Amino acid sequence: MSKPIIDADACIACGACADACPMDVIEVEDVATVANEDDCVGCGACADACPVGAIEIED
Ligand code: SF4
Ligand code: SF4
Structure with missing residues (x-):
């Protein structure tokens, strides 16, 4: 199952x-x-909703 990876430094x-x-x-x-x-x-x-691209979906 794919899971989101959130970049805490990019997240606002x-x-x-x-x-x-x-x-x-x-x-x-x-x-x-x-x-x-x-x-x-x-x-x-x-990931689609994030305005700064902080979320990637990884397998
Ligand atoms: S929106 Fe993101 S966290 Fe929520 S179910 Fe979908 S992939 Fe998972
Ligand atoms: S949408 Fe993006 S910037 Fe907004 S809270 Fe989620 S990860 Fe952080």
Whole structure:
């Protein structure tokens, strides 16, 4: 299953990825983190939503 890799240095904590995630597995405090990787379905919506390209989807 593909998983998002979030670049904490690039993240501006805007919350767009968390809003876009259909599984609600991303939490944003100082930076975005995948709070519950087991529920991630690898759809890539978070990466598509990120305005600064901080999320890559890796296998
Ligand atoms: S890949 Fe899809 S399910 Fe996984 S964190 Fe991103 S938006 Fe959510
Ligand atoms: S969409 Fe990108 S910049 Fe915004 S909180 Fe998520 S990872 Fe960070």
